[in-house]
Amino acid sequence: MHKSVKDILEKRQSGTKISVITAYDYTMASLCDKAGIDILLVGDSAGMVMLGYESTVPVTMDQMVLFTEAVSRARQNALIVSDLPFMSYQASISDAIANSGKLVKAGADAVKLEGGKAMSGTIKAIVETGIPVMGHIGFQPQTTTLAQGYKVQGRTKDAAVRLIEDAKALEEAGVFSIALEMVTDEVSKIISETISVPTIGIGSGKYCDGQVLVVHDILGMYDKLKPKFVKQYLSLSDQITKAVSNYRTDVESGKFPAEENWFSMDKSELEKLRKEIGK
Numbered sequence: 001m002h003k004s005v006k007d008i009l010e011k012r013q014s015g016t017k018i019s020v021i022t023a024y025d026y027t028m029a030s031l032c033d034k035a036g037i038d039i040l041l042v043g044d045s046a047g048m049v050m051l052g053y054e055s056t057v058p059v060t061m062d063q064m065v066l067f068t069e070a071v072s073r074a075r076q077n078a079l080i081v082s083d084l085p086f087m088s089y090q091a092s093i094s095d096a097i098a099n100s101g102k103l104v105k106a107g108a109d110a111v112k113l114e115g116g117k118a119m120s121g122t123i124k125a126i127v128e129t130g131i132p133v134m135g136h137i138g139f140q141p142q143t144t145t146l147a148q149g150y151k152v153q154g155r156t157k158d159a160a161v162r163l164i165e166d167a168k169a170l171e172e173a174g175v176f177s178i179a180l181e182m183v184t185d186e187v188s189k190i191i192s193e194t195i196s197v198p199t200i201g202i203g204s205g206k207y208c209d210g211q212v213l214v215v216h217d218i219l220g221m222y223d224k225l226k227p228k229f230v231k232q233y234l235s236l237s238d239q240i241t242k243a244v245s246n247y248r249t250d251v252e253s254g255k256f257p258a259e260e261n262w263f264s265m266d267k268s269e270l271e272k273l274r275k276e277i278g279k
């Protein structure tokens, strides 16, 4: 049986940090799940790392459904949270509920959406339909990139107060956890100590109840952005390019395929064939 929201809440109660990683496809999700990760986040960052968009803004519901289905076929253990993409929940509460339902039918256990106080009515309505929601405040890629570009959140007293109020409003609306993106260490600490649901940080310091990173970043597979908060555990880009280049030179030189890579006919069948075709 895979993890439930209750398991995530209990993990926080036990004082053990919650591990979250993004996943968008079957193979990577299988590997991350096998590694014992608590939550597989089908993030809309898929738009950038899987589809090559400049931001998460162009991502569609159909794409998120496809990624969620692939991840859910792989999952054995983790909880799956899927992102509601830009404009799938902002225009109306009925859009938000219908699109959350589509992600759940695709295999998600919960959905995530960006926004503070202004989104609390929408979150409450989704939660009331029985779908768990993860909030997302601080840097909000779907809208902040349009307005201000990448920027750390909560550096001033006023900005900090707004973030704390947003976190409280989301808690009241019924979220089961809140992602804090690029929020200063001090403000993350206050929020994590103030609210009763787990905080999941990305670039938000050590006081969060859990951490999330984009899987391509930890594996060194996406070179366009290298945020300071990422810890890179592998340099797969270099290794993959080198391996594919070795394959190319083997093909060009005839070194590949070798005998162990091909299939042969039965000798007597070959003899019969030769006779029949006169060779």
Ligand code: KIV
Binding pocket: 022, 042, 043, 044, 045, 046, 083, 179, 181, 202, 212, 214
């Ligand atoms: O889409 C995503 O990867 C996310 C994380 C950055 C939290 O929302």
